Amino acid sequence: MTPILHIQDLTKTYQSTGQTLTVLDHINFSITEGSTVAIVGPSGSGKTTLLGLCAGLDSSTSGLVELNGIRLDTLNEDARAQVRNQYVGFIFQNFQLLPTLTALENVMVPLELRGEKHIKPRALELLDKVGLSDRSHHYPAQLSGGEQQRVSLARAFSNRPKILFADEPTGNLDTETSEKVVKLIFDLNREAGTTLVLVTHDVDLAAKTQRILKVKGGKLISDEPTGVA
Template sequence: MRVDHNLEAGSGISVASVFASDNPVASAIIQVEDLGKQVISPEGPLIILDAIGFSIARGESVAVVGASGSGKSTLLGLLAGLDTPTHGRVWLAGVDLNRLDEDGRALLRAQRVGFVFQSFQLLTGLTALENVMLPLELAGHADARQQALELLERVGLQARARHYPSQLSGGEQQRVAIARAFAGNPDVLFADEPTGNLDQKTGHRIIDLLFALNREQGATLVLVTHDQELAAYCDRVLELDDGRLRESLAQPSSGA
């Protein structure tokens, strides 16, 4: 396998963690090596991300911080297999994303990944309940409705199950999105500025809910934010500066 070669090139990966599977680091749910993304802009090639490498362990919560335009969201898209890198590779839940096609990545997402977005990204045509059911159905769960109702109850929206997104407040919409993200017990939860569109008080409530559910389910959380206070909730902070990973701080696990 190309694993060995990658290990040489890799940065900050313990050689001891190598094992015979696709995944170079068995305990890592996300493994990133020499990841780069480049786009063609009117002024020529533009490097958005360059030489990114890190790994995230199962159950860990990691904040990706950085200024606007530092490449945070691009990194998130690459980690979740929503976009393809110019070079380098990402292992998500032990699978090399480069080896999957678009549908393969979709299947992986359906089984292993949940999302929370800044702008909620709820489908306006579906009710709150149907939005939460969507990933369950896509992953082929038979009792999608029952599970979705339970999740809505856990985010305190059981009474709003039949409402459409347009009939919900911003905070309520984000709670639906969180319920949707946790549907199907994902291994990894990606959150892109989850409080960005919310007032401070609502934002705090959303963060509490997000972390509480994360602990309950034992999922790995990858959180993109520019909010240092929010980042401080996480086990670890990755800081991006102009497309490069500046430092990786380990910090004691902090609850609330």
């Protein structure tokens, strides 16, 4: 089975005060389509950097990143943005909604970027799925943190992504709200058959995925299945 994401010898270094800082050091793994994977590790271990490279938000120093059969490491920023818009959904810890747009307009943004027509019904359907059909005309500032994250979840699924990257999706939410958002992420993911890759500090959340990649000091130190079907 062809992997949806293939990482080979992935390395990321930065120059800092005349020294080379290695954030990721020769990382290797592949992820099969439709699977759920958590990337865990202490703060500063390189997991968010790894997620950004996998998603084409940043470019590596060396190594190969292949997403849906496309080599991201050989592309410039514009070409990577095109791939992201075509195949990738994102959920961030701080929601990253556009403050001047309503919930509905935020969900429609990825579809508009793709030049799709008749997008309002699709956006409304997704808001309904996350339980926010009655809040569609509210702006982010008028919504609670949990509601904002649900809008970002609807937005993430709007372009029918092949792979969804979630960076600490419950990091800014209380326990009860986190549980609701996590259930929505997994339910929508299962329904859409999307591949899910999430970065989290939350061991309970990581345990809900099928596989856990542990990163420490920029190295992949373990890659274990969880036993979740």
